[in-house]
Amino acid sequence: xxxxxxxxxxxxxxxxxxxxxxxxxxxxxxxxxxxxxxxxxxxxxxxxxxxxxxxxxxxxxxxxxxxxxxxxxxxxxxxxxxxxxxxxxxxxxxxxxxxxxxxxxxxxxxxxxxxxxxxxxxxxxxxxxxxxxxxxxxxxxxxxxxxxxxxxxxxxxxxxxxxxxxxxxxxxxxxxxxxxxxxxxxxxxxxxxxxxxxxxxxxxxxxxxxxxxxxxxxxxxxxxxxxxxxxxxxxxxxxxxxxxxxxxxxxxxxxxxxxxxxxxxxxxxxxxxxxxxxxxxxxxxxxxxxxxxxxxxxxxxxxxxxxxxxxxxxxxxxxxxxxxxxxxxx
Amino acid sequence: xxxxxxxxxxxxxxxxxxxxxxxxxxxxxxxxxxxxxxxxxxxxxxxxxxxxxxxxxxxxxxxxxxxxxxxxxxxxxxxxxxxxxxxxxxxxxxxxxxxxxxxxxxxxxxxxxxxxxxxxxxxxxxxxxxxxxxxxxxxxxxxxxxxxxxxxxxxxxxxxxxxxxxxxxxxxxxxxxxxxxxxxxxxxxxxxxxxxxxxxxxxxxxxxxxxxxxxxxxxxxxxxxxxxxxxxxxxxxxxxxxxxxxxxxxxxxxxxxxxxxxxxxxxxxxxxxxxxxxxxxxxxxxxxxxxx
Numbered sequence: 001x002x003x004x005x006x007x008x009x010x011x012x013x014x015x016x017x018x019x020x021x022x023x024x025x026x027x028x029x030x031x032x033x034x035x036x037x038x039x040x041x042x043x044x045x046x047x048x049x050x051x052x053x054x055x056x057x058x059x060x061x062x063x064x065x066x067x068x069x070x071x072x073x074x075x076x077x078x079x080x081x082x083x084x085x086x087x088x089x090x091x092x093x094x095x096x097x098x099x100x101x102x103x104x105x106x107x108x109x110x111x112x113x114x115x116x117x118x119x120x121x122x123x124x125x126x127x128x129x130x131x132x133x134x135x136x137x138x139x140x141x142x143x144x145x146x147x148x149x150x151x152x153x154x155x156x157x158x159x160x161x162x163x164x165x166x167x168x169x170x171x172x173x174x175x176x177x178x179x180x181x182x183x184x185x186x187x188x189x190x191x192x193x194x195x196x197x198x199x200x201x202x203x204x205x206x207x208x209x210x211x212x213x214x215x216x217x218x219x220x221x222x223x224x225x226x227x228x229x230x231x232x233x234x235x236x237x238x239x240x241x242x243x244x245x246x247x248x249x250x251x252x253x254x255x256x257x258x259x260x261x262x263x264x265x266x267x268x269x270x271x272x273x274x275x276x277x278x279x280x281x282x283x284x285x286x287x288x289x290x291x292x293x294x295x296x297x298x299x300x301x302x303x304x305x306x307x308x309x310x311x312x313x314x315x316x317x318x319x320x321x322x323x324x325x326x327x328x329x330x
Numbered sequence: 331x332x333x334x335x336x337x338x339x340x341x342x343x344x345x346x347x348x349x350x351x352x353x354x355x356x357x358x359x360x361x362x363x364x365x366x367x368x369x370x371x372x373x374x375x376x377x378x379x380x381x382x383x384x385x386x387x388x389x390x391x392x393x394x395x396x397x398x399x400x401x402x403x404x405x406x407x408x409x410x411x412x413x414x415x416x417x418x419x420x421x422x423x424x425x426x427x428x429x430x431x432x433x434x435x436x437x438x439x440x441x442x443x444x445x446x447x448x449x450x451x452x453x454x455x456x457x458x459x460x461x462x463x464x465x466x467x468x469x470x471x472x473x474x475x476x477x478x479x480x481x482x483x484x485x486x487x488x489x490x491x492x493x494x495x496x497x498x499x500x501x502x503x504x505x506x507x508x509x510x511x512x513x514x515x516x517x518x519x520x521x522x523x524x525x526x527x528x529x530x531x532x533x534x535x536x537x538x539x540x541x542x543x544x545x546x547x548x549x550x551x552x553x554x555x556x557x558x559x560x561x562x563x564x565x566x567x568x569x570x571x572x573x574x575x576x577x578x579x580x581x582x583x584x585x586x587x588x589x590x591x592x593x594x595x596x597x598x599x600x601x602x603x604x605x606x607x608x609x610x611x612x613x614x615x616x617x618x619x620x621x622x
Contacts, residue, residue, distance in 0.1 A: 057520055059516065059519055059520060062449075062450070087522045087523070087524060088522060089522070090519070090520055090521060090522035091520065091521030091522035091523075092522060095520070095521070096517075096520040098513050098516065098517055098520070099513075100513050103512055103513040103514060104513040104514055104516075104517045105514055105517070106514040106518070106532055106535075106536070107514075107536065108535035108536050109535070117521075118521045118522070121521075121522060121523070122522060166517070169517075169521065170521075
């Protein structure tokens, strides 16, 4: 199974995830992640980022239904795969890191046994070889004295160390695609920076395709090649990082950027930008822009189907406003 | 940058908080003794527990007048050595306790984990079974079964084993529900673990310390129930030496030879107490280790 050279590692087309008849969490998401590329998904909580990631793994909770034109991994469509074949891919070719390092490790087993197990399962390897590989990987993710760590239990490790262990675990079988769901959100800033740098280094070394989910535009700026801004289950704006940060085209992206205080520029007393309201719950069959109830530029026609506009290059956004509207507004 | 040396590999010493608890230690001692006695009964018993000697009936134990040094705890109404019968009785009690807990544990834990993990109609079915089981009067069913099938050790074990699983199921179900939504279960699924693997290796080890406590409670209960059934003449058939049977046989002589009813009664009390003390201690120990 060799994919063509220009075939992206992951390609999602028109993904929809619904929770019964009450809400549709993802509405027609499309994105691609190429080998060696970092694709960031940004947005507030409840935008459907995690749900999208979980539906790639087919790990959605019961009651959620997913549909898509295709979810292709290395040219193979994951939609038609049986649970058994999917389980064979998980942890092997596709790995995932979760947000909460404090609870993502099983408290009943040592670090070594949890790391080794993944490798034993997918590679039919013996314990000794798996532990050797685990020790090697712990060293690569920047853990000193890996031999000692292998014999320890999760409660003996700090949050930063646990997240490193989780990353090592994800890399045990040399995956092609790594999905990281807010991997640094629960950590403090210094550890966050270390983890991100380490992740970036490993990605370059291993040629990983990285799908990074975050709500932090700072993380996007330092990590991403491409960005998809999600709002209410849709990608409202996508493009390369320079394009996006130079000229954010969707009012939501602008709002997100305005929420970040820039040290030195932000003055005390001056109100920090914020987007009023919360992400709405969108029922199936919803038409129009999902952001219209919070948007400063909303017009009656925002309740009609919204066009996807080209802002030049790979840059595209989903809004009634014409390209170049920013200048006109200013 | 100047590296700071990392402390060398030093495994945390296995802490035994139980040592602080005299009660736990006492429980462990009692249960340990019972296990040893049960296993080595033929070596420990001074006499054949079935050998009758009608010339030496109802001899009092060694601390009373009229005792005989050959019979430390005296003899029963048929002249059988009481110490030997007590020792072999340990075997019956422990056998029933352990096998009943294994049988009911297998049933209850399987049902409880399945119901708790999968929820939905699986859980409804499990809850229905538990409710059904709880509405069955335990002693009456045991009596009926024994009356229909006849009494034997196997029948008592099977009957109790098939009836005592409800608490295992309830505890396994609720604890599984607490565990199933934790991140490490999701992480295990994301790492390609199979359903069986998740239930047996991710969920079970994290609820087992709750189940150990249930196991000790059920074991004590099973031993008491066997004694009760034997007392009613529907448990272990004579002449097999069971503590309950010994009490039943002794009740006609209790006014003139009170020790014949007191000795097996005390043995029963001490063993059940020991099991319960050990259970409490184990809960503290395992609980603190896993949740520290």
